[in-house]
Amino acid sequence: MKRSVEYYLSHLRQDLSAGIVVFLVALPLCLGVALASGAPLYSGVIAGLVGGLIVSWASGSQLSVSGPAAGLTVLVFNAIESLGSFSGFLFSLMIAGGIQILFGFLKAGVIAAFFPASVINGMLAAIGLILIIKQIPHATGYDTSIEGDESYMLETAESSFFELSEALQGITPGVTLVSVVALLILIIWDSGLVKRIKGLKMIPGPLIAVLWGIAYNYWALRYLPAWAIGEKHMVSLPEYSNAAAFLDQFSLPDFSHLNNPKLYNVAVTLAIIASLETLLSIEAVDKLDPHKRITPTNRELKAQGLGNVLSGLLGGLPITAVIVRSSANINAGGQTRFACFFHGLLLLISVLFFTHFLKTIPLACLATILLYTGFKLTKPQLYIQFYRKGWNQFLPFVITVLAILLTDLLQGITIGMVSGFFFVLRANFKTSITLTQHGSHYLLRFHKDASFLNKALLRKYLQDIPDDSEILIDGYKAHFIDDDILETLSNFLLAAPDRNINVELQDINGLLPSEAADV
Structure with missing residues (x-):
């Protein structure tokens, strides 16, 4: 325990600054996801609190951030409508959490090992592009919805690109100025020059970007009202006069739905989709982790299951590991699980005591942080890197990116997985058997195990x-x-004398039928 405490203390400064950034990003998203789900606004905050304060310590991941996931909003919306009440949905969420815990004990987390690297990196690149597309409207002052910020299911690619073109035509000068300067601050803070200055290195760039936005708007409201940022472009939060008002927001599940068969259908669906999103996010986070730590996936399923049981009990939304907030955590320099815990602590403190101050933060600052995170996920160098690896890696990578952009996260990953397996089989098809020639002498060599998939190639050779x-x-x-394969070889051996082909067998003779081996 002593070593563990020392380990967290050694990274405390980086984790505190990263926790602030994740908190600033997570707060409006928690509210937006609840809004899109047709659930009480505060249910998103409860899910964020459970993800930050509880799941961060139950999880085996040091860097993933758990909270309400935009990818589940359509499912939640339909489930509430199907069950007839939000309290009935909370009961199904508790059951879904129990199923996830069962998945963990059944070691279902092993499925994460079957996601190809090209597909996971394609998912990250696609999420980076989605972040850029979704955040530009906030950065230019064309805000139509918060819930779309990390959504893969709510909006089609066509509507997203339409909104992007509209955003570029509906620019709000003050909001755009804040975004441009905030982006410059992030770029400069991430440069080698600032990193060499010890005093500046200790201050997180995203925090400076947020403080700039607050300071600018105070100045603009006083001296240049035409360029001030309006209320609809600021963080929006419910205010509570005391702790009792805060506790009143917690809802209890309705256990009277116990005999409703729809309840279990919703629970199983929730458990499967939330588990898949978690495993995908965990795989991606492990790839982004600068220390290359590996998360125990079965423990992660148990942790997410515990989080969903508690979230359902307290009145919150479904929880998964979420790649957008996890990426923001890593990008901000987070090192351990304490960063995620600290973001949850800040969520709790903010909704209790500082809602008025948080309302002074322009959404443009948060959008810029996510824009910069998105760029880091989908850097041009990443595309060049996979292109140099060859078509077997590059094509599944690109197909995954396009599929996610044109469909949603889960459908896109499925398409990417299918393409990845196709190119694996194609590579195996070409490399497992080779035929080389030297004059009238030929060498047919098996380089690895040969299955029926290689039969067509063997016949051709x-x-x-x-x-x-x-x-x-x-x-x-x-x-x-x-x-x-052995049957094909046997037929060739039996026909070889008629073609005056002399065949020599090496380390394969005992596998063939006797009549073929004796030829």
């Missing part, structure tokens, strides 16, 4: 061998050769 040749068939590197 054997048909290409001309009459009056010599061939060595080498199976030394193959630990397994499928019966379909």
Whole structure:
């Protein structure tokens, strides 16, 4: 325990500054996701509190941030409508959490190991593009919705790009000025020059960007009202006069739905989709982790299940590990789980005591932080890197990016996985068997296990061998050769004498039928 405390203390400064950034990003998103879900506004904040204060310590990840996920908003909206009440939905959420805990004990987290790197990186790049597309309207003062900020399901690509074009035509001067300067601050703060100055290095750039936005608007309201930022472009929060008013926002689940079959259908669906989103986010966070730590996925499922049981009990929305806030955490320099915990603590303190101050923060500052995070996720260098790896890596990467942009996160990942497996099979098809020629001498070599998928290629190679040749068939590197492959080889061996082809077998003779091996 002592070592653990020392470990967290050694990274306390970075985690505190990162926690502030994650808090600033998470607060409006918690409210926006609740709004989009058709749930009480405060349910998003409750989910954020549970994710930050509880799940951060139950999870095995040091950098992931858990909270209400925009990817579940449509499901939540339909579930509330289907069950007839939000309190009935809360009961289904508790059951979904229990199912996730069961998934963890059944070691279902192993599915995360089957996501190809090209698909995970494609997901990150797509999320980066989505962040840029979604945040430009906030950065220019064309705010139509908060809930779209990290959504993959609510809006189509067509509507998103339409909103983007509208945003570029409906620029608000004051908001745009705040965004441009905030972006310059983030770029400068991330440069080598600032990092070499010890005093400046200790101050997080996103915090400076937020303070700039607040200071500018105070000045503009007093001296240049035409360029001031209006209330609709500021962070919006409910205010509570005392702790009792705060506690009144907590809702209890309605256990009278116990005999409602729709309840269990919703619960199972929630558990599966929330678990998949969590596993995808965890895989992505582990790739972004500068220390390359590996999250135990089964423990993560248990932690998310615990979070959803508590969130349902207290009146909150479903919780998953969320890549947008996790990326903001990593980008801000977060090192341990304390950054996520601190963001949850700030959420609690802010809604209790500082709602009036938080309302002075322009949404443009938060949009700029997410814009910069999005750029880091989808840097041009990433595309160049995968292009240099070859088409087997580059095409699944690009297909995943386009599929997510044109559909949603889960559908896009599914399309990306299918394309990834196709190129794996294609690569295996081409490299497992090779045929080389030297004059009239041929070498057919099995480089790895051969299955029925390689039968067409093997037939082609054997048909290409001309009459009056010599061939060595080498199976030394193959630990397994499928019966379909052996049958194809047997047929070739039986027909070889008629074509005056001399065949020599190496480390494969014992696998063939006796009549073929004796030829």
